[in-house]
Structure formats: structure tokens, C-alpha cells
Amino acid sequence: xxxxxxxxxxxxxxxxxxxxxxxxxxxxxxxxxxxxxxxxxxxxxxxxxxxxxxxxxxxxxxxxxxxxxxxxxxxxxxxxxxxxxxxxxxxxxxxxxxxxxxxxxxxxxxxxxxxxxxxxxxxxxxxxxxxxxxxxxxxxxxxxxxxxxxxxxxxxxxxxxxxxxxxxxxxxxxxxxxxxxxxxx
Numbered sequence: 001x002x003x004x005x006x007x008x009x010x011x012x013x014x015x016x017x018x019x020x021x022x023x024x025x026x027x028x029x030x031x032x033x034x035x036x037x038x039x040x041x042x043x044x045x046x047x048x049x050x051x052x053x054x055x056x057x058x059x060x061x062x063x064x065x066x067x068x069x070x071x072x073x074x075x076x077x078x079x080x081x082x083x084x085x086x087x088x089x090x091x092x093x094x095x096x097x098x099x100x101x102x103x104x105x106x107x108x109x110x111x112x113x114x115x116x117x118x119x120x121x122x123x124x125x126x127x128x129x130x131x132x133x134x135x136x137x138x139x140x141x142x143x144x145x146x147x148x149x150x151x152x153x154x155x156x157x158x159x160x161x162x163x164x165x166x167x168x169x170x171x172x173x174x175x176x177x178x179x180x181x182x183x184x185x
Contacts, residue, residue, distance in 0.1 A: 009180050011035055011042040012083040012119070016090040016101030018048040023162040024091045027125045027172055031087060034173035035180055043083075047100045050076075054103055061110035073107045081117035085183055086151070088142050091162075092128035097138040105141060111149040122146035123179045124156040125172070129163035154182045 013032055017024035025046070032042045050072035060068045067073065080086065088105075090097040097105070111118050124142045126135050135158040146153045157175040159168050 007184070009035070009040045009085060009183050010083045011040060011085045011087060011180075012079060013042060013044045013087040014089060014101070014104065015044060015046045016048075016088065016098045016104065017046075018098075018100060019091075020046065020048075022091065023127045023159070023166075024089050024125075027127060027157075027159070027168075028087075028089050030169050030172040031089075031125065031176040034176035038177065038180070040180060043079075045076075047104055052076075052103050052107060055106040055109060062113045064114065066114075067107065067110050069107075073104070076104075076107075077110060077116070080111075080119055083119050085121040085123065085154070085179065086119045087123055087125065087179070088145075089125040090138060090142075092126055092133045092135060092138055095134040095137045097126075097141050102141065105145040108145055108149055118149050119151050121154050121179075121183050122149075122151040123154040125159075125175070126156060127159045127162045129161070131161045133158075133160045154179050 013028050015025050015028040028044050032044050035042045052073045053069050053071050058068060088101060090101045110116065126138055139156055143153050157172065
């Protein structure tokens with residue numbers, strides 16, 4: 001018998017790590033597994049596998065013409081219009097998000113200047129190798145991006161000490177389910 005969920009949430013999980021064997025990717029897989037087991041539609045995208053160029057600051061998007069750069073971000077604009085929530089997952093790099101995520105965030109400008117469909121909600125998962133990484137700068141970047149696009153910020157999960165083997169799967173699963181619940185509040 002099929003497990004049908006009323007009002008299933010469509011989720012896009014963005015893994016912004018270049019290491020598919022790393023902890024960021026593991027967090028993404030665990031999040032996807034937790035929400036998928038509850039019947040929600042969760043797609044995991046590894047941003048490092050995509051060709052996303054830097055924003056060139058041309059302001060074409062400001063004039064309503066959209067982004068002039070034709071790369072994999074063009075497809076992401078469409079995908080973002082059909083999901084309810086985006087999850088930005090990043091390792092901490094020099095107290096900020098990875099350059100992979102920053103490039104993606106910088107290319108969200110067309111949403112700022114238009115009324116294009118976009119996710120209603122955003123959240124983040126961050127991890128750092130040191131026992132006490134600084135998450136505030138990365139969080140600030142992601143919250144600012146969500147607010148600028150018009151997404152409601154739901155929260156973030158921050159896990160430190162990932163240079164050593166750790167198991168935070170239950171914590172990640174609980175976070176995933178909490179984020180889905182917040183989309184219904």
C-alpha cells in the first residue's frame with residue numbers, strides 16, 4: 001500500500017561542499033532520508049557538480065530581462081519556482097559559507113528584482129571541523145539571501161567537531177522533521 005502524505009512538502013537540498021565523502025554531504029543525505037520516509041519530495045543537488053559562474057554585476061536582471069549568464073543556474077531558477085523549501089548545506093570556510101554556496105547565493109539576484117516564483121521557506125545546515133566553529137557569518141549570508149528573495153527563514157542546524165568521526169544522524173533527522181513542520185505552521 002502506498003504511503004500518501006497530504007500536502008507533501010517539495011524540498012530542494014543544496015549540498016555546497018566539493019567533497020561527496022564529507023560530513024556536509026552526509027547531513028544532506030540524512031535530511032533527505034528523514035523527510036522522504038515521511039512521504040515528502042526531497043531532491044538533493046550537489047552544487048559542486050554544476051557549472052555556476054560568478055555574477056558579473058551587469059544588472060540585466062534588474063531591468064527584468066533575467067540573468068544573461070547561460071549556465072546550470074538557468075535550470076535552477078526554474079526548479080526553485082516549484083519547491084516549497086530550500087535547504088542550504090555548507091561546510092564552514094574561514095567562518096563563512098563555502099565559495100560554492102556563495103556563488104549560488106550571488107546568482108539569486110533575479111528573484112530580488114522580479115516577482116518570479118520561489119521557495120516560500122529556507123533553512124540551513126552547517127558543519128565545521130573544529131570543536132567550536134563560528135557559524136554566525138555563514139548564517140548571516142544565508143538569512144540575508146532568504147530575506148532578499150522573499151523566503152521565510154525557518155532556522156539552522158550547526159554541528160561542530162566534524163573532523164573527528166561523529167554520529168549526529170538522529171539530531172539531523174529531528175531537525176529535518178521540525179523544518180517540515182514549520183512549513184505548516
